[in-house]
Amino acid sequence: MAIRDLLRGRLALRIYLVGLAQIAVIVAGFIAVMEMNRRTGVNPGKQQLRFITSVIARSLDDPRALDxxxxxxxxDLNATISVIDPDGAFLATNAPGGRPRCDTTAPAFPPDPEAPRCYTAPLRFPDGRQGRVEAIPPPMPPPFSGLRVIAFVLVxxxxxxxxxxxxxxxxxxxLSSAARAFGGGDLKARAALRNRDELGDVxxxxxEMAERVAELLRAERELLANVSHELRTPLSRIRVALALISEAEGDVAVARELLADIGGDLDELERLISDVLTAARLDLEDAASPGGIPPLRRERVxxxxxxxxxxxxxxxxxxxRALRVDVPEELxxxxxxPVLLRRVVDNLLENAHKYxxxxAEAIELVARGGEEVAIDVIDRGVGIAAADLPRVFRPFFRADRSRTRATGGLGLGLALAKRIVDAHGGRIELASAPNEGTRARVRLPIARDP
Structure with a gap:
């Protein structure tokens, strides 16, 4: 399992490979230094020992020449040479103090690992008898010292x-520079790393987060403009209607008609304020709810x-507007x-009418039961482009950005509907095509008996 996690973590794999490379370099360095030390303390070769023996043989008759x-x-060789006569006695040596460091006549058993090794070669004396030359190679330098090892590893x-x-x-x-720039108000700041590891994922x-935040801020700025427009228009109509009533001079029919218009404008204002307050309520309850789902006042509906x-x-x-209702007698x-679910149906019907x-085109309200309750609102309106379908449930998004009275609004209707349906454990789906209409379907789980 650990190996699988390591392979999945590309950054962890890189660090692991660097660790392996460090170990490999250290081992290779140790081997190289040991080889250099071995070659530095090389023993006298056979040819070299034969040459030394020939030089000594020519000097046996002259003690000064031998010394x-x-x-x-x-x-020149830092080697200790001893000349042994045929009787086994030391004839001459260059050992410090005149004494060699090893004695081949009495080898230790078991051998002492710290004692130097002796190499011998036969030596013919002028009288024809045979002695020997003993050669002790220079001491091997210590392959490593503590400080050198530490320095090499540290490097x-x-x-x-x-x-x-x-x-x-x-x-x-x-990445930190982009985060600081974005936090400082530069909404175009992006990290844009091309790494293929976890840093690239971050x-x-x-x-992506910066893009969503920037889009949300743009949508909120648009919301302020839309709210001001949506509030100003009905208020202006109400003001004009009140002015006309005051000028009607007792004309009850005109006043009644204008009061009806005022009532419609007040309904529109109430619906607008209700959408904004519902969105704020869901945002607050989302933040307060540990699971991220707003608490519902549930009852059997x-x-x-x-x-x-x-x-x-x-x-x-x-x-x-004609409304065709196709609902079975039992659901x-x-x-x-019930308040939030009513808001979902009202918003879907209002959207269908608006677009x-x-x-003369009728709107259909269809419902079916079964394992779940499916509610469809169908229109034959302007429809939604395929590119806009994935975004229609975002707050403040409107496929039609115009601010005409026919398609006015804040872009909260579908976003609120989706959040409410999700909180009920249901689903909301849209199927639409430009100039062909839209089908909005809400699926809700049925109530289970306790």
Whole structure:
């Protein structure tokens, strides 16, 4: 399992490989130094020993010449040479103090690992008898010392760690710079790292978050403009209507007609304020709820009665729009918040009316039961482009950005509907095509008996 996690973590794999490379370099360095030490303390070769023996053989008759030859060997090769006569006695040596460091006549058993090894070669004396030459190679230098080992390891680890650190700190510095710039108000700041490891994943997540935040801020700015427009228009109409009533001079018919217009404008204002307050309530309850789902005031809801009331309200608000209701006589109940669920149906019907330009086109309200309750609102209006479908449930997004009275609004209706349906454990789906209409379907789980 640990190996699998390591392979999945590309950054962890890189650090692991750097660790392996450090170990490999250290081992290779140790081997190289040991080889150099071995070659530095090389023993006299056979040919070299034969040459030394021939030089000594020519000097046996002259003790001064023999001592000079041994001194030269000592100086040039740092080797200890001893000449043993045929009787086994020391004839001459260049050992310090005149005594060799090893005695081949009495080898230790078991051998002493710290005692120097002796190499011998036969030596023929002038009288024809045979002695020998004993050669002790120079002492092997210690392959390593503690300080050298520590220095070597520190250099290898330091260089590799510095190189690894550069590969990590550069993208981190770029990411932190982008975060500071974005936090300072530069909404265009992006990290834009091309790394294929976890740092690249963090960079892409940051860029996606920054894009969503920037889009949300743009939408909120648009919300302020839309709210001011949506409030100003009905208030202006109310002001004009009141002025006309004051000028009607007792004309009851005119006053009654204008009061009806005022009532419609007040309903529009109430609906606008209700959408904004509902969105604020859901935001606050989302933040307060540990699971991120707003608490609902659930009760057993009769879906048939809820749809009948929604149809009645819609017909009263839009008497010129035909509404076809296709609902069976029996529908299973649902456990829901009736106020919020009514808001979903009202918003879907209102959207269908708003985006159906031809007043002769009817809107359909269809419901079916079964394992779940499905509620469809169908229109034959302007429809939604395929590119806008994934975004229609975002707050403040409107496929039609115009601010005409026919398609006015804040872009909160579908966003609120989705959040309410999600909180009930249901789903909301849209199927639409430009100039062909839209089908909005809400699926809700039926109430289960306790």
């Amino acid at each position: 000079g030859a041994l001194a030269i060997v000592r100086e 290898v680890v330091g260089v590799s760690s510095w190189l690894l650190g550069r590969t990590l700190t550069r993208p981190l510095r770029q 960079s892409r997540a940051f860029d 009769d879906v048939l009665d809820l749809l009948a009331r929604a149809a009645s309200r819609f017909r009263a608000a839009h008497p010129r 299973p109940p649902v456990d829901a918040d 159906t330009e031809r007043s």
